[in-house]
Amino acid sequence: MKKSILLLFALSLSLLVSCKDENAVEKTEEQAKKNVKVTVSALVKVDDDFQLFFREEDNITTPFEEGNSLWTKVTASDKPQNIEFTLPENVLPNYLRLDLGKNEGQQPVVISGMKIEFLDKKIEINTSTFFETYFVHNNSIEIKDKSTGEVITKKDENGTYDPVFNSGENLKFELQKMYR
Template sequence: MKKQLIFINLVLLTLFSSCKNKEEIAPVEEVKANTFDVIVDLKIEKDDELILFYKDPSIAYFDAKNTVYNGVKGNAESQIITFSIPEGILPNDIRFDVSSKKEQTPIIINSITLSFEGRIFKIEQKDILKYFTPNEFIKFDETKGEASFIKNGESFDPYFLTKPTIYPEIERVRGVKL
């Protein structure tokens, strides 16, 4: 009887010890913020800082407070840049500033993807002008997806504004039933 009791205690001790060890070595899954993302696949050869401005229904115009900055290292190869809008904000409009450096060489935009909760809308290179309008500081070649920059004295602020054709797509990605 005493041997059985010792055996049972050893078994229980082993079980509890192994359970405790499993908890300690189990990988902890990282919880990521549920953000609305704008993912840009581009080729930019010189270091720069790109900016995404966003508005939601409570914001009347683009301002510096509602921005996501993304410092980019220049690279001869295409790279993916992700702008994550702060959690809890679902934009209804965006503006994409493609350079803040006057000496920037032309960049190639391969695609722009909007993503939220597994819903995505991808704008391919050939369709960029269908959804975005370049301002006066950008000459955009839609066949190559190339944005070259126009210097106008001291002024330099190249960006793309959205066209009305993108608004239903933004709403769909946000999860709004149309």
């Protein structure tokens, strides 16, 4: 009889512990979803480091700050790849800035789209809307072909190499809708 009670107690305890572990896993997954994730689909033929700046402030003229940015290594490939940036938890940016690397020897880059995810919502940006609706480029980027997304990175007229795409008001409105 004592063995049966002990066996029943041990079984109950193991079920209780396993249920507790499942809840911990669910909470961890739920917490991970509170991050905004930005995925850029691009063909990059030379190794480089891409940087994504983010700004929560609702003023388009406020400069981006290095402390509000993420770097990721991009390995050269002859095939398009997903370049991912996961923002810190509870950071909900109004503006983004994508820097296409530091490598002045970069070959033409092909941007085929971008996806921005938060919780169960997402914004999918195709090639044409990337260039025509959501992002503007600086003088270190030359758009070779908007329809294919091919861009050339170069030094600007002052000899500075800093190829940048800045988001504008259109993306801000879409981001704010996504956060609701």
